[in-house]
Amino acid sequence: MTHRKTLVRATVNQESVEFLCEPRQSLLECLRDILGLTGAKEGCNDGNCGACTVILDGRPVNACLVLGVEAEGCEIETIEGIARAGALHPVQRAYLESAALQCGFCTPGLIVATKALLDQEPNPSEERIRMWLANNLCRCTGYDKVIRAVQRAAEEMREVRA
Amino acid sequence: MKWFDYAAPRTVAEAAGILASHPGALPLAGGTDLLGQLRSRVRETDLVVDVKRIPELNEISWDAARGLTLGAAVPCYRISAHPVIRRAYPALADVAALIGGVQIQGRASIGGNLCNAAPSADAVPVLIALGAVCLVSGPGASREVRVENFCTAPRRHVLEPGEILVAFQLPPPGPGAGSYYLRFIPRNEMDIAVAGAGVAVTLDDGHIRSARIALASVAPTPLFVEEAGEWLAGKPVEPQSLAAAADLARKAARPITDMRGTAEYRRHLCAVLTRRALEAAIKRAKEERS
Ligand SMILES: Cc1cc2nc3c(=O)[nH]c(=O)nc-3n(C[C@H](O)[C@H](O)[C@H](O)COP(=O)(O)OP(=O)(O)OC[C@H]3O[C@@H](n4cnc5c(N)ncnc54)[C@H](O)[C@@H]3O)c2cc1C
Ligand code: FES
Ligand code: FES
Numbered sequence: 001m002t003h004r005k006t007l008v009r010a011t012v013n014q015e016s017v018e019f020l021c022e023p024r025q026s027l028l029e030c031l032r033d034i035l036g037l038t039g040a041k042e043g044c045n046d047g048n049c050g051a052c053t054v055i056l057d058g059r060p061v062n063a064c065l066v067l068g069v070e071a072e073g074c075e076i077e078t079i080e081g082i083a084r085a086g087a088l089h090p091v092q093r094a095y096l097e098s099a100a101l102q103c104g105f106c107t108p109g110l111i112v113a114t115k116a117l118l119d120q121e122p123n124p125s126e127e128r129i130r131m132w133l134a135n136n137l138c139r140c141t142g143y144d145k146v147i148r149a150v151q152r153a154a155e156e157m158r159e160v161r162a
Numbered sequence: 163m164k165w166f167d168y169a170a171p172r173t174v175a176e177a178a179g180i181l182a183s184h185p186g187a188l189p190l191a192g193g194t195d196l197l198g199q200l201r202s203r204v205r206e207t208d209l210v211v212d213v214k215r216i217p218e219l220n221e222i223s224w225d226a227a228r229g230l231t232l233g234a235a236v237p238c239y240r241i242s243a244h245p246v247i248r249r250a251y252p253a254l255a256d257v258a259a260l261i262g263g264v265q266i267q268g269r270a271s272i273g274g275n276l277c278n279a280a281p282s283a284d285a286v287p288v289l290i291a292l293g294a295v296c297l298v299s300g301p302g303a304s305r306e307v308r309v310e311n312f313c314t315a316p317r318r319h320v321l322e323p324g325e326i327l328v329a330f331q332l333p334p335p336g337p338g339a340g341s342y343y344l345r346f347i348p349r350n351e352m353d354i355a356v357a358g359a360g361v362a363v364t365l366d367d368g369h370i371r372s373a374r375i376a377l378a379s380v381a382p383t384p385l386f387v388e389e390a391g392e393w394l395a396g397k398p399v400e401p402q403s404l405a406a407a408a409d410l411a412r413k414a415a416r417p418i419t420d421m422r423g424t425a426e427y428r429r430h431l432c433a434v435l436t437r438r439a440l441e442a443a444i445k446r447a448k449e450e451r452s
Contacts, residue, residue, distance in 0.1 A: 002167055023168035023210065026197070046198045048352070050265055059239060059268035065197050066269065067190075069168045070212060113264065134351040135263025 010071045012037070013081030021068040028052045030068035031078060039079035039108045043137070050136035053109035054078045060116040062135070079108035082115060090160070091115050094153035095146075102140035110136045114150050122158050126151070163201045170212040174299045174328055177213055182301040182324030184209045189326055191219075191235040192269035194262065195278040218328050219273070222247070229334040231297075234273025234327040239264070241272065251332060252446055253288045253341035253360055260284060260345070263352055273327045279313045279383070286313070286384035287360030288343045290376035294332045300325030310376065310386035338365040340447030344439040345378065346431050355379045356423045359411065359435035363394075365447045370394045375407065375436060380415035380428050387414040390436070399444055408437035 005020040012035065019034045028045075031037045031054070043051035045064045052063040055077040082089045088096070091114050101107045110133065117124060117132045124132065129150045130143070138146065171177040181187050187209035190196055199205040213219050214235035221233045224246045232241070232254075241247055241258035248255045254272075261270050261284055275285040276296070289309040296307045301324045309330070313319050321327065335341075345358035358378030364371045373391040378384055390410035397403040417428035 003165060006168065022165065024163040024166055024200075045201065047194055047262070047266060050263070053265055056268070059237075060265050061268045062265045065192075065194050065266075067168065067193065067197070067210075069170075070193070072170075116264075131351060132264055135265045 006069050008068055008072050010073065011075045013077060019068070023067060023069050025068045026064050027054070027056075027066040027068050027071050027076075028063035030071070031063060031076075034068075037078050037080050040112075041105055041108060043105065043109075048135075048137070049106070049109075050113060050133075051106050051109040053112045053136065055112060055116050058116075060113045077112070079112055082111060089115065090156045091118065091150075091153040094149040094156065098145050098149035098152055100141060100145040100149035106136060106138040106140075110138070110146060114153065117150070118154050118157055122161065123154060124150075164203070164206055166200070166207050167209045168212065169209065170215050172215055172217075174216055174218055174326065177211055177216060177326055178300050178324050180209075180211055181326065184211075185323055187211050189213045189277070191271040191274040191277075192237055192266075193274075194266050194270040195274060195280075213326055214271070219326075221329070224250075226334060228331070230330075230332040232272065232330045232332065234277075234329055235271045236273075238262075238267035238270050238272070242267070250335050250339075251292055251341060253343045253362065253443070254285075254292065254332075257285045257288045257343045257360075260343070260351075272330065276309065276312060277319060277321070277327055279315075279317050279319045281316055281381060281383055282355045282358075282379040283384060284343065284345060284355060284358055284378060287358055287376035287378050288341070289330060289332075289360075290384060290386050291343075291360040291362040291374045292332050292335075292341060293362070293374060294330045296327055297329045297331060298325050299328050304328075306331075310384075313383035316382050335362075336364055338371065338447050338450060339363070340365070340443040340445070340450060342439045342443040342446065344435050344442065346435060354422065357415075357417070357428045357431035357435060359432065359439045361436065361439040361443045363440065363443045363447055365399065365444065368399055370397050370399060370403070370444075373407070373440070375411055375440075377411060377415060377432055377436070379422075380417040380432055382416075385414060385416075387411045387436075390414065394440075404437050404440045404444075407440065408433040411436040 041051035043049035219235040238258035347353035
């Protein structure tokens with residue numbers, strides 16, 4: 001074993017970044033502990049809760065189940081990159097206005113997963129939303145308000161597009 | 163997690179070379195099984211070999227004569243969205259949309275599902291039912307292994323040190339084909355199968371020409387119930403035939419009792435799931451013919 005750190009080059013929230021990490025460090029640890037992006041949360045660290053959701057090359061993934069070194073050459077979007085020019089993204093606003101959070105620990109993951117859905121499907125059914133968010137657990141709010149928030153965001157985004 | 167090194171070879175030969183010269187090195191595809199196992203120290207290694215940057219492992223290709231070639235590391239989301247797979251191998255599209263949630267499907271591969279060698283792996287009964295063959299490469303000659311012969315015990319399979327699973331070859335389905343996978347879980351999603359049944363059938367006017375049935379979570383390895391499919395061949399498409407095949411599946415099961423269910427309950431599930439999966443596959447086959 002070399003015990004040598006690896007240099008990783010990637011794009012995070014549309015900026016090129018380079019970081020040195022141990023091959024065993026997860027992308028979640030790299031984002032939080034090396035790059036200081038602490039928005040993605042560590043809930044279970046085993047793929048079940050979705051609090052660590054980020055978008056990797058256009059797909060939502062659990063950052064706790066990706067190695068930092070696997071991100072070489074990839075594009076990553078985290079909760080920190082969702083608001084643009086100081087304005088909340090419609091998905092963020094809809095979660096706030098629908099009171100779809102309490103402690104907020106699950107919220108970054110839910111918002112990132114929701115944005116990934118609405119970017120590819122502007123008008124998902126309730127069933128589709130529930131299945132899509134099945135890998136995002138919330139221990140406080142219950143899921144109904146989350147579903148309403150997603151529907152509200154979808155509606156607003158459709159109006160903006162129209 | 164214990165320290166390990168990381169390699170990301172770009173060719174099958176390079177991957178085989180690295181694995182052969184580092185005993186104990188582990189291939190990494192989507193990491194949805196492996197990273198949790200390394201973190202909880204169920205497994206340990208000095209070297210992780212990421213195989214998903216190798217083109218052959220990431221390819222889906224279709225040929226009317228040879229059928230489907232599915233790279234071992236292709237993530238589930240690409241499989242469930244693939245138009246040829248959805249039409250010709252619907253059970254494979256179904257199972258790729260049922261493993262985990264979207265975050266897991268963004269990474270998890272069918273090769274990883276098989277090589278993890280869990281009795282509960284959902285994709286494996288489907289691969290067996292569809293007649294899939296594993297294309298294996300290593301330091302020596304390449305070889306082919308039928309999926310039903312791949313797993314040998316929980317967490318054990320036939321790959322030798324240095325060998326990797328490159329792709330699956332699935333024969334073309336032929337006219338009047340239908341396939342289906344059904345599992346029982348206490349929730350609607352994100353759970354491990356108490357039992358599962360994968361089936362593939364082909365029909366000729368009112369008769370079953372051929373059928374293959376395999377089960378999840380009811381034996382130490384995914385279980386091919388060859389006799390149930392053979393028994394069905396030539397039988398009319400009638401409830402009695404399906405019930406009899408389902409009973410053969412129930413008799414073949416060798417389940418254990420654990421926190422997810424008792425052995426008796428699992429045997430019962432085998433019959434119910436097999437019958438319902440057959441009905442659904444037959445419905446698909448009829449739609450295919452019409
Ligand atoms: C939250 C969650 C939900 C899940 N839900 C399901 C579910 O519903 N159904 C289900 O069946 N599974 C489920 N799983 C388990 C897992 O996601 C699947 O088994 C998945 O298909 C594994 O694929 P992978 O590419 O991530 O494999 P990896 O974790 O990369 O690898 C798995 C094993 O296979 C070996 N391996 C991988 N590729 C190769 C290769 N090409 N050649 C040789 N060896 C190889 C690795 O060394 C490792 O031992 C779930 C997991 C999580 C965390
Ligand atoms: S912390 Fe990654 S899924 Fe829970
Ligand atoms: S708001 Fe507390 S976990 Fe979801």
